[in-house]
Amino acid sequence: MNASPETLGPALLDRLPVSVQRPAYDRAALARGMAHLGVGAFHRCHQAEYTDDLLSLQFDRWGVVGVNIRPPGLADTLGRQSGLYTRLIRENSHVEARVIGSIVKVVDSQESAEPALDVLASPDIELVTMTVTEKGYCHIPSSGELDLGHPDIVHDLANPETPRSVPGIIARTLELRRATHGRSLTLLSCDNIPTNGVILEKVVRTFAERRGKGLADWIAANAAFPCAMVDRIAPAVTRDDLDSVEQWFGYRDGAVAVGEPFRQWVIEQKFAGRVPRWDLVGATFVDDVTPFEHLKMRVLNGAQTTLATLGVLAGLEHTFDAVADPLLAAFVRRMLVQETLPTLTPVPGVLPLAYVEQSLGRLQNTAIRHRNHQIATDGSQKIVQRLLNPIRDRLRQGAGIGLLSVPVAGWMAYLIQASTRFGKRWPVSDPYAGKVAGIADTVGRDAPALASGILAIDTIFAPGLAANETFRAAVTSALDDLLSDDPMAAVRHSLEQDEVARLKRSKQSAL
DSSP states (O other): OOOOBBBBBBBGGGGSSSTTTSSSGGGGGEEEEEEEEEEEEHHHHHHHHHHHHHHHSSSSSSSSEEESSSSSSSSSIIITTTTTTTEEEEEEEEEEEEOOOOOEEEEOSSSOOOOOOHHHOTTTTTEEEEEOOOOGGGOOOTTOOTTTHHHHHHHHSSSTSOOOOHHHHHHHHHHHHHTTTTTOOEEEEEESTTTTTHHHHHHHHHHHHHHHHTTHHHHHHHOOOOEEEEOOOOOOOOOOHHHHHHHHHHSTTTTTTEEOOOOOEEEEEEOOOOOGGGGGGTTTEEEEOOOHHHHHHIIIIHOOOOOHHHHTTTTTHHHHHHHSHHHHHHHHHHIIIIIIIGGGGOOOOOOHHHHHHHHHHHOOOTOOOBBHHHHHGGGTTHHHHIHHHHHHHHHTTTOTTTHHHHHHHHHHHHHTSSSSSOOOOOOOOOOTTTHHHHHHHHHOOHHHHHHHHHHTTTTTSHHHTOOHHHHHHHHHHHHHHTTOOOOHHHHHHHHHHHHHHHHHHHHHOOO
């Protein structure tokens, strides 16, 4: 009888197969110096890997303490493996395996904030990075302000010493640091939100102002909230991913992370103290992240949201299925080139058309099994930066929005068809799913009424945009098609209308 494969851990490092790269530094000598809030697949494929690269190049006290305040728990996966895990880079049939060693400790803090606060308030933590998803900031997507009606914020303001929310936990962390040692702290958001550092600072400072006792002023003087743009596609890990490590390399790993080859990290130079020199291993330190984040969010992420929601409506499972569909591929490429690119400011060294093709090429990677439903998760928190902001820019320019309006209607149709009235065609995860379902259950299949009800959600749709007749008409028309027996009619019609408009402009310019 064959013995069970050994589980990844420190004792196995020296006996890993030669095909698996391992940490090139002494983990036993690695002291903690930073924490990460929200240890999921993306962090393990991105910030933890950059840190591992840096430790190999320039060893320093930058061990990472991973903290989760929401599921999943870490103790039985990363904790059992002393923070070690296998990062697989996959591109079609190519696989590259590497064990990452930068996480030195993991902390579960789902039941109580106390374990997280013990780590974050510690004087040896100089930096906190975070990937807590868009909804973790408890902000209003349309304005970026703290949502004072959010249940967790209501709780935390009433019970500031036992917080549940990210803003509440950070404010309490800074309050404890002020009371115990007074050391400054850099809080670096790595979430896919425009001006993420600005929003993080705004929600934390607003919370602190409500707390009083001079906390907001102390935070202003002793904490920094740089913005950052992060990029690497890292889908949710599957059982097949976990099993593949055992099959290919002969050991077990309960914390595998899978990503594509491409990675990017652009960080605003705005720090409260020491920070790791990630710029030595491929990250970019800049004075202004905005052009980089607009390019990535509006092109790559805009394409992802478009392909995900329209892909689900077309009956397609994965992003690579959607981008392989000739109609959807033609639509998303023209949308990006015709309507998205003109809203962007130049990024040094980047050719916009080449970036579009690179982005679509990345989405064709058949080894990255990114489910459309996963990308569509929390779409209400994403469409402002990915679709609505470029639409606003186009309207200010007096330019067309016929293509960009289709995925906005696609997001609506995706949530509408999860309602009882539409047979609950699929389960969805979105903070506004209940509100949209209530609208759908009330008005039924009436596209103008559905669009009007959803556009009235002013925490997503700024009133000025929602009242714009060009936008309302385009979204309503597309929604009507998307809710029909032939949802891809919306895509075909928008392409046809765009072609007519393009020919008309061409004739006018020739006169």
